[in-house]
Amino acid sequence: MPLSHPSASTSPGFALRMVAISMTASGLCVSSTAMAQEPTDTGSSTTWGLGLGVVSEQEPYTDIDRENTPIPLLQVENRYIHVFGPQIEFKLPSLDISDSQQLNFGIVGKYDGSGYEEDDAPILDGMSERKGGxxxxxxxxxxxxxxxxxxxxxxxVSSNSDGQRFNLDLERTWHFGEHMLITPRVGASWQDEKTTDYYxxxxxxxARIDRPAYAGESAINIEAGVRGVYRFNKHHSVLMGVEVASLAEEIxxxxxxxxxxxxxxxxxxxxRF
Known part of the structure; x- marks a missing residue:
């Protein structure tokens, strides 16, 4: 992120940035791995997988560098939990509405690596660190x-921003032959004034001459993206994802x-094993 990075071995924020990038990967492909499951995988058995990915991320802060980071991938899923990276979902009983409709419920926990250190970009010089949570x-x-x-x-729940978020997403999956799945999505992400103000x-x-005091307000970002899976066979899959967010005026x-x-x-x- 900064204009000149310390090496990964000496940078005090490297571990946190790795988690932040891993969170991005989770958001991009957590449902992609779910799309890649065999129909029988939704039963009582546990499936898990290991892999490697690369995330390229651009944050909106002035003059902040694009971050390109390799990350390890871990995925575990059964009828009770779904783990991908620093995100876990505890699945609750579903409600079948009809043969083609179902309501699914879950309790989720995740690490969000939003935030920065003051040496990440010149505009942030003299700013207090904003931590992920x-x-x-x-x-x-x-x-x-x-x-x-x-x-x-x-x-x-880490009480760094004391904020709240609400996300609404619409998506649909298309199958192309036996190996390829593509899922475009659109969504809106609301965050309260505490979250906007903190980050x-x-x-x-x-405050300084080129950085006046500013109090953030609640904001709604509009998001769009596409995720995909190419399954060579039941073990080997390639995952991809692209996400773009149009930022609210308050940001x-x-x-x-x-x-x-x-x-x-x-x-x-x-x-996948």
Whole structure:
């Protein structure tokens, strides 16, 4: 992220950045791995996989570098839990509405690596560190043959921002032959004023001529992306994902920001045992 990075072995924030990038990979391909499951995998047996991926991420802070990072991948799933990277979902009993419709419920926990250190970019010089945090909440998904709609509410249980988020997503999966699955998605992500202010606000003590004080307000980002899986066979899969978010005015108006979007690209390989 910074204009000149310390080496990975000496950078004090390297471990946190690795977790942050891993969280991005999780958001991009957690459902992609679910798409790759065999129908029988939803029973009582546990499936798991190991792999390696690369994430390229661009945050909206002024003059911050694009981050390109290799990451290890771990995926575990059965009828009770789904683990991918630093995210875990505890599955609750589902409700069958019809042969083609189902309501799925879950309790989710994840690490979100949002935030920065003051040496990440010149505009952040003199700013107090903004830390990522552990978030937890609930998720509900309406699954149908036409579209899948999911809603997720999360709260910052690590109390760094003391914020809340609500995500609403619509997606649909298309099968191309026996090996390829593509899932485009659109969504909206709301965050409260505490979250916006923590990551994009400027405190009075941090203000300077080119960085006036700024208090963040609640914001809604519009998101779009596509995820995909190419399965060579039941063991070997290639995963990909592209995500773009159009930032809310409450974020773009921050003196720390010079972009109207942020984006992430993921490419990985997963071996399922």
């Amino acid at each position: 552990f978030w937890a909440g609930a998720k509900v998904e309406w699954s149908s043959s036409f579209v899948d709609v999911s809603a997720e509410w999360l709260a910052d 994009f606000g400027v405190r009075d003590s941090e 773009k108006d921050s003196p720390l920001v010079d972009r109207s979007t942020d984006n992430s690209v993921f490419l990985g390989y997963l071996y």
